[in-house]
Amino acid sequence: MSRPSFYTLVSDGARIALRVTPNASADRLDGAQTRADGSCALRVRVCAPPDKGAANHAVIALLAKALSLPKSALAISSGQTSKTKVILARGDTEALYTALEDLADR
Numbered sequence: 001m002s003r004p005s006f007y008t009l010v011s012d013g014a015r016i017a018l019r020v021t022p023n024a025s026a027d028r029l030d031g032a033q034t035r036a037d038g039s040c041a042l043r044v045r046v047c048a049p050p051d052k053g054a055a056n057h058a059v060i061a062l063l064a065k066a067l068s069l070p071k072s073a074l075a076i077s078s079g080q081t082s083k084t085k086v087i088l089a090r091g092d093t094e095a096l097y098t099a100l101e102d103l104a105d106r
Contacts, residue, residue, distance in 0.1 A: 006032045006040040007100045013073070013090040014100060016063070017041040020083050022048060022055035027062050031106035041084065042103060056080065063087060067099045 007016045017040065019033060024045035033043045046058035056076060064071045069091050079085035089096060 006042045006104065007096075009093050009097060010088075011093075013088065013093065014096045015077065016087045016089055016100070018044050018059065018063075018079075018085045018087060020055065020059055020085055021045045022050040022058075022083075027058060029062065029066055029103055029106055032104040050081075056085075059085070060087075063089070066103060067091070067096065 006018075007014045019035070019041040021044070024047055027046050028044075030043035030045060032040050034040050044059055044062065046055050046062060048054040048058035060071050060074050060076075064074050067074075067089060069089060073090045075088050075090075077086045077088045
């Protein structure tokens with residue numbers, strides 16, 4: 001049986017489910033987390049507060065660095081004001097697959 005995944009590969013990249021914690025002590029990616037409803041999300045912690053989009057900008061910057069993508073290749077497709085977000089990452093699907101699998105094992 002395969003483990004649940006926090007991402008879905010699409011033709012031009014990947015859709016990535018996140019669970020974001022703002023006001024954390026450090027910016028970090030804490031790996032995949034299976035939630036009570038059985039869905040899976042990548043756990044992300046950022047120092048920035050959830051004020052005027054600061055946490056969203058920090059999430060984009062942290063994820064872009066981890067995926068070796070420019071920030072412009074990432075966009076929040078849902079959850080702009082929520083702790084649960086879906087990010088669309090545009091790029092080479094093979095490279096994204098490798099990077100996302102590495103993040104899952106953190």
